[in-house]
Amino acid sequence: MADTREHVLPGTRSTITARDWPYERPRYVALVAHGYGEHVGRYAGLAAVLVAHGAAVLGPDHQGHGESGGERVLIGDFEDVVTDLHSVADLARATYPGVPLVLIGHSMGGLIASRFAQRHGDELAALVLSGPVIGDWELPGRLLALDEIPDIPINPAALSRDPEVGATYAADPLVWHGPMKRPTLEAFARTLTTVADAGDIGRLPLLWLHGGDDRLVPLPGSRAGVERLSGGELTEHVYPGARHEVFHETNRAEVFTDLIRFLDGVLSGGTRST
Template sequence: MADTRDHVLTGTRGTLAVREWPHPRPRYIALVVHGYGEHSGRYQEPAGVLTAHGAVVYGPDHMGHGRSAGERVVVEDFEDVVTDVHAVAGLARAAHPGLPLVLIGHSMGGLISARYAQRYGDELTALVLSGPVIGAWELPGRLLALDEIPDTPVNPAALSRDPAVGAAYAADPLVWHGPMKRPTVEAFARALDTVDRGGGLGALPVLWLHGDDDRLVPLDGSRVGVERLGGTLTERIYPGARHEVFHETNRAEVFADLTDFLDGVLAR
């Protein structure tokens, strides 16, 4: 696989670091939208699958995440993050005019991507949601009811049954290992409500991927949001899988489901 290229954009709240996984003759653009506390560099393996499938892949580090500007993990308004992701799509489209655009969002990135599809759905060929934070996600309400948000970082073991995934996450200096911050939790609550009220996606092809042992973003809560979004839905629920299905022990199956879905969409 080709080496990554780095781009820097001016985002809504400062500089935005963007990774590109190039392809010499791409047939579509894949825009990967990472989750809370992490960064686009953790998507090297799925990006490799996508480039082998014919995509040029782009992935921003969101404000306050990875190599982008901002106080760590502070997002005051997810509408700004959606605007930033749209700027990355503009960068990709300028470099590769006329290609189909597929948006792939994981966890918090699923929330951002769902909102992106509500705002800019006519620019998308397909939407992929992995363990998306949409629907009935109870964590923000529980945290906001407390006087002080506890210093309880993400448990690396909740990410995957593959212990190497948790070990790499725990050792990654670009991953946030501290507590959630109140402005971000408040923004999560508002964004969940915004997506809930934001309308359906018409006939947009949507692939929903989720582990049935996801304890960070439980399956049943996400189902509420996915079904409300609508679109032409394909779902794949993986028995025993935890939160990060792209890093799970059955990821070869997940990647096959992803590329099969994209083959069907791109053939239309």
């Protein structure tokens, strides 16, 4: 893997650590927003593919996640997380001026990326959502209805059909393995409503990737949100049998091929695959 750099930035509520996979003269910059309870270091494989495609890749550990500051997995307001992500986008533009910016968000990062696109879509060349928490995601409502949030961590087997992915996730000290926190669930619920009500992203090219057997973020609920978000430039790929983390799935080579084909279409200004 190419050398990486770390940057520590002032965030809205705590310091934010961002990782940078540099490229001297990139075709584009890919900004990565990771999912709940994890960290951007888990996207080294994706970064390697993008760097080989001529991209520089940057992404933060969101507040309360990975090496960034804050109480673990506590997010009071996702608008703050979007603002933090925008600070990393500013760093990317300062480091690589005049280069197109592509935003890639997975799971919770898909919610963050969707809201970023609503707030700052004019700064993006494309938006990529992988298993996004968007639309009719029922988990926050179910848990918030309980008097006490159960201490049931994410099942590593739900991430990928590749058992090594689950084993590595379970052993990762930077991954949160405890219960979800009520303020974070409340923030999820509010932001799902905000994104649904804030309108579409116009003609911004949107790629949606989803596992057909995703039980953490079920496909039908995401579809409702993605279709509301898209302004018409939607490319989608649903992978039968794949679980939540398509970038870590057994068919990841197929996923990366679809991603690169989409990005080539965006960067050339040509027609994207459907």
